[in-house]
Amino acid sequence: MHTPLIGVSPEIVKIRELIDHVADTGLNIVITGETGVGKEVVSRVLYQQSPRNNKPFIKVNCAALPDGLLESELYGYEQGAFTGAEKKKKGKFELAHKGVLFLDEIGDMSLPLQAKLLHVLQSGEFAPLGSEREIKADTWVIAATNHDLAEKISDKTFRADLYYRLNIIKIYIPPLRERPEDILELVNYYTEDFITQFSNKNIKKLDNKTIDAFLSYHWPGNVRQLQNTLKRILILGNGKEIIEELIRGESDFPSSSKSNIIKSTNRAASTINTSYNFDEEVTDLSNFSLKEIRKKALDKIEKDAIQFILSKTNWNRSKASKILQISYKTLLYKITELNIEQPSSVINE
Amino acid sequence: MNKQAKLLIIDDSDVIVEMLYQFLKSKNYDLVSASNGLDGIKLFNADAEGFDLVITDIVMPNISGVGVISILKNKRPNLPIIAITGFGEHPESLAAEAHADVVLEKPIDLNILNQHISDLVRKNSTYQSEVK
Numbered sequence: 001m002h003t004p005l006i007g008v009s010p011e012i013v014k015i016r017e018l019i020d021h022v023a024d025t026g027l028n029i030v031i032t033g034e035t036g037v038g039k040e041v042v043s044r045v046l047y048q049q050s051p052r053n054n055k056p057f058i059k060v061n062c063a064a065l066p067d068g069l070l071e072s073e074l075y076g077y078e079q080g081a082f083t084g085a086e087k088k089k090k091g092k093f094e095l096a097h098k099g100v101l102f103l104d105e106i107g108d109m110s111l112p113l114q115a116k117l118l119h120v121l122q123s124g125e126f127a128p129l130g131s132e133r134e135i136k137a138d139t140w141v142i143a144a145t146n147h148d149l150a151e152k153i154s155d156k157t158f159r160a161d162l163y164y165r166l167n168i169i170k171i172y173i174p175p176l177r178e179r180p181e182d183i184l185e186l187v188n189y190y191t192e193d194f195i196t197q198f199s200n201k202n203i204k205k206l207d208n209k210t211i212d213a214f215l216s217y218h219w220p221g222n223v224r225q226l227q228n229t230l231k232r233i234l235i236l237g238n239g240k241e242i243i244e245e246l247i248r249g250e251s252d253f254p255s256s257s258k259s260n261i262i263k264s265t266n267r268a269a270s271t272i273n274t275s276y277n278f279d280e281e282v283t284d285l286s287n288f289s290l291k292e293i294r295k296k297a298l299d300k301i302e303k304d305a306i307q308f309i310l311s312k313t314n315w316n317r318s319k320a321s322k323i324l325q326i327s328y329k330t331l332l333y334k335i336t337e338l339n340i341e342q343p344s345s346v347i348n349e
Numbered sequence: 350m351n352k353q354a355k356l357l358i359i360d361d362s363d364v365i366v367e368m369l370y371q372f373l374k375s376k377n378y379d380l381v382s383a384s385n386g387l388d389g390i391k392l393f394n395a396d397a398e399g400f401d402l403v404i405t406d407i408v409m410p411n412i413s414g415v416g417v418i419s420i421l422k423n424k425r426p427n428l429p430i431i432a433i434t435g436f437g438e439h440p441e442s443l444a445a446e447a448h449a450d451v452v453l454e455k456p457i458d459l460n461i462l463n464q465h466i467s468d469l470v471r472k473n474s475t476y477q478s479e480v481k
Contacts, residue, residue, distance in 0.1 A: 021391075021420070022416070027416050027419055027420075164443055170412075171411070
């Protein structure tokens with residue numbers, strides 16, 4: 001199925017132009033952007049516009065599989081390579097020969113597998129598990145991640161040499177809140193799409209009030225969230241409450257303070273103290289179970305995080321629940337459970 | 350050489366572009382510059398046969414220098430390209446693999462750069478006239 005890249009914003013126009021220039025090159029590409037912005041869509045458009053579009057497009061999610069399994073998925077194995085390897089299996093690299101291998105969530109790949117991937121990219125060859133024979137693969141690798149790989153390099157969790165080898169072409173897709181002019185285009189596209197897909201249902205297009213709510217909402221889950229919300233409204237019919245949720249969410253979350261809060265929150269998230277002081281916390285060794293420690297430590301981190309966000313939002317619980325990505329109800333429950341007290345200096349909402 | 354050699358400079362640092370521009374202008378080159386790989390390729394395509402040499406940075410937004418070299422060399426295999434890099438050995442070896450004619454590491458010595466430019470342009474114009 002043809003997957004178009006929807007949007008009229010300068011950012012999307014630029015991405016289309018970039019795709020036009022690189023789709024026929026077979027050069028390694030990294031697509032970055034927040035969850036739900038459409039990284040896979042871009043990879044599929046690249047594939048469709050490339051001379052490889054009559055060969056396979058194979059997707060592997062590097063975060064979804066444990067290391068050993070991911071390795072055998074990518075490179076395949078010989079019969080008897082490990083317990084359970086009853087017959088030989090081709091890996092995705094081989095299956096994507098002459099086509100495209102889309103490595104989603106590349107930022108989550110372990111260091112040993114990164115080393116192996118680098119070797120394949122350098123030599124164009126790999127050996128299935130349990131085999132000494134190297135197989136040549138002409139595979140176009142397109143990788144995607146919502147992580148900042150440069151940051152992962154400084155944390156030493158991503159190899160710099162692999163980064164440079166993959167990053168020959170970089171495509172960054174900005175979040176939807178930074179390109180609101182695309183919202184209407186996306187709504188129109190998906191509405192038409194749902195009308196075709198669910199032809200038995202009499203789907204009515206969104207009214208103006210809902211469209212306004214869509215346009216002013218900040219869409220933290222990006223295009224995917226918009227698509228799901230639209231589906232819930234148009235097909236499942238529980239529209240009224242969703243729209244109220246969107247309107248309420250946006251009025252609680254003025255755009256001027258939004259980006260500042262997000263920036264400072266991201267910075268703070270990395271500074272919250274995650275260490276656990278045993279001397280101070282553990283007084284009775286008869287209660288020293290790992291499970292108990294785990295719960296206490298998690299509670300402590302959660303408490304710190306919630307307290308921090310509440311102080312940033314001046315104890316606006318609705319704003320805080322959005323930032324923490326938990327429901328309002330859960331936040332209220334956590335405040336009670338974790339004994340988080342509102343400082344007297346804070347003026348109530 | 351009768352006409353001025355036409356060079357394309359691609360670098361995302363305004364400071365570097367300005368420095369190269371001023372220096373190479375004084376050496377009487379005809380110059381065009383771009384601040385990222387995609388713009389560089391678009392400018393190149395607008396006069397693909399007209400450029401005598403390309404100078405490109407390696408680490409850049411959208412299309413990296415390695416991408417630029419591969420794409421341009423694919424279009425014109427004999428086009429002389431000088432890659433400039435400031436980031437360790439990985440991009441350098443990639444630039445060489447992508448067949449950059451010369452790879453220079455920042456900080457660059459402008460006189461050495463100029464020497465490479467004249468050598469490559471001269472060599473290429475001799476080659477072009479032999480082909481003709």
